[in-house]
Amino acid sequence: MSSQILQQLSGPLSNDQVEIIRTAVGDLSVEQTQWLSGYLAGLAAARQGEAGTQGAAFGAREEVAEQPQITVLFGSQTGNASGVASALYGQLEADGFQVKLEDMADYNPRNLKKEQYIALVVSTQGEGDPPDDALAFHEFLFSRKAPKLENLKFSVMGLGDSSYEQFCQTAKEFDERLAELGGERTHSRIDADVDYSGEQKQWIEQWQSVAEQLQKTVARPKLSVVGGADVAQPQWSKFQPFTAEVINSICITGRGSGKNIQHVEISLEESGLHYQPGDALGVWPQNNTDLVDEVLQLTALDGDANVQVDDAETTLRDALTNQRELTQVSKKFLEQLATDNEQLQQLLEGDRKDLIAFMQNTQVVELLALVSRDWQPQQLVDQLPGITPRLYSIASSTDAVDEEVHLTVGLVADERDGQVRFGAASRFLADISEGDSVRVFVEHNRHFKLPENGDTPIIMVGPGTGVAPFRSFMQQRDANGDSGDNWLLFGNPHFHTDFLYQTDWQGWHKSGLLTRIDLAFSRDQKDKIYVQDRMAENAADLYQWLQNGAHFYVCGDQKNMAKAVDETLHQIVAEQSGQGDDYAADYLKQLKRDGRYQRDVY
Structure with missing residues (x-):
């Protein structure tokens, strides 16, 4: 269909130009095509000549002063910060403002001194750590190399989980550091919890206001392509699944x-x-029916009662099933119930670690059973966070x-x-x-990908359900006919009951696609054995694979497994290289910069 439309709308393009475009856009996704459409519209706006095509119309140009550019900069681990940044970029771009979108992993931080406006959104991992994509940018910003930023105006949005002690820590650090370097805040930092839809909307509206002040009259052409009804494709996304x-x-x-x-x-x-x-x-x-019934019983509320959720009317049962979080407790909900419970009040005022442990091991129904209160349907819905x-x-x-x-x-x-x-x-x-x-x-996670060169060896560390993406890696390498060596380190409690996708791995090993597999079934012997133990046992081989250009991947639990794997990898490099800890630290940093040490952890 896209080829037919292009032929119909070719207008002033030569046949060779049409063929080049057809080849370039042939395998683009809907999202990529829409982005390209916006880019071309902006390119046309920047050029002073008239532009018009058969079947496509550009709006008239108004002569105005050049508008300062807003850079939307993000650091993301699981994709949430990337999604927020893309939403802001898309809104500002659609409104006709000069805007660019940058991933911290690809951004040259030396360009900071050239920036005038930065909208920065970043997540925080584990115990207050930056996401992998933001490590190099974070290191530069807090180094002596960081430039003075007296001409910069910025605002920061942080994404995090309030059940962790270092909530939005990375965003706080970026916000404070940019100000220390001379930057001026356009708005105060926004710290968003797991359900961040409200904060995202607030942040976008703030930047729309900034952009409107920068340019009252937009001299941006509007591009509309005339074609059949099937030209427009639905854009499925987080908030339109x-x-x-x-x-x-x-x-x-x-x-x-x-x-x-x-x-x-x-x-x-x-x-x-x-x-x-x-x-x-x-x-x-969707929340389980039994859990919803338990909430209704504890609150003595009628599931058929009408409530408002996001300006739409629904029943209380539907809201509790599809739109409200019941298995995770928010601090806001705790604070509301603490007004009627001394135990919760002491918990909120006490050691934060105790509070976090309580929140991570308590569900809504357990709080409702602890605190007796006369609830109204709308009141309950308003106090519970949205489901994520x-x-x-x-x-x-x-x-x-x-x-x-x-x-x-x-x-x-x-x-x-x-x-x-x-x-x-x-x-x-x-x-x-x-x-x-x-x-x-x-x-999409473009920072957890197979090497572009199929000859490149890879090492995959994925205990438990962390083995999932490596099954996809092997299916892809098998389909491609890639010749690169593949090494899997997998662990779980027992061989006979917990060897996930056993027949797949054995088949790939037999065919030669899976070059090597090392297993760590922790409870099949007296002493527990984990994937990091297998790494240490095979330290010389692992280091040699890295020296031969292997990419190293880790997927699974961030708090324990991924941390232990990282420490073991550091130790292996330090010992096998014979150059010690400082060398190992720099070695791993370089692996990450080169995209050869990638993690998908949670």
Whole structure:
């Protein structure tokens, strides 16, 4: 269809030019095509000549002074900060303002001294650490190389999780440092929790106001392409998810396993959604019916009562099922209940670590059981945070499964006071059956990707469900016919019950695609063995692979596993190189800068 439209609208283009464009845009996604459309419109606006084509119309130009450019700069680990930045960029771009979008991983920080306006959004990882994409930028900004920024105006938005002690720490550091270097805030920093839709809207509106002050009259042409009804494609995204059908859901842990891990297959047919190995699938969960009933019972409320959510009317039951978070506790909700409970008040005023531990191990129903209160339906809905999607590393390649996407989902379950409490999304996905529907979107992660050169060796460390993206890596390398060596380090409690995708790995190893596999089943012997132990046992080989240009990947738990793997890798480099800790630290930093040390951790 795009080729037909291009032929119809070719206008002043030569046949050679048409062919070049057709080749260039042939495999672009809908999102990329829309971005390119905006870029071309901006390019046309910058040129003084008249521009017009058959079937495409440009708005008239008004002569105005050149508008300062706004740079939207983001540092993202899971894609949330990238999404916020893209939303701001898209809105300002659509409004006709001069704006560019920059990933901190690709941005040259020496250009800071040339910037006039920066809108910076960044997430915080673990115990207050910058996301991997922002490490180099963070290091530069806090070094002696950082320039004076007296001409810079900026504002910062932080994304984080208030259940962690260092909430939005990276954003706080960037905000303070930019001001120290002479920058002037356009607005105060915004710190956003897990449900950040309100803060995102506020931040965008603030920057729209800044942009409007910079240029009252926009001299930007509006481009509209005249074509059939099928020219416009739906843009599925986090806040406009695609309703997909579940094809299959099976448990892939054996009988007697202490883990319930599901392999879920979802159809993306007719969605237009595309993904690559390393990307994640966002899933909007529904709260379990039993959990919703328990909330209604504890509050003595009627599930059929009408309530307002985001200016739309619905029932209380629907709001609790689809739109409100019930398995995670917000600090705001705690503060509201603490007015009627001395224990909660002491908790809020006491050691923050105790508060965080309480929030991470308590659900809404447990608080409702603790604090007796006369609730009104709207009051309850207003106090609970909005439900948020969960991201799952994709365990498939489209070259192997066509218009499907596969997930590896571990059921989150914790028994407290004789009652098992489940994670919202993991239980939702564990309970779904063939033919059920699930709302999804693709979260692209261009910093967790296979090497462009298929001859490059890779080392994959993925215990438990962290093995998911490496299944997609192998499917892709198999489909490509890549010749690069592949080494997997996988761990779980027991060989007989917890060897996820065992037949896949054995098949790839037999065929020679999987060059090497080292397993760490922690409870199959007296002394526990983990993936970092296997790394240490094979230190010489691992270092030699790195010296031969291997890319090193880690996926899984950030707090314990990923930290231990990083420390072990540091030790291996220090010892095998014979040059000590300082050399190892610089070595790993360079691996990250070169995109050869990539992590997908949570």
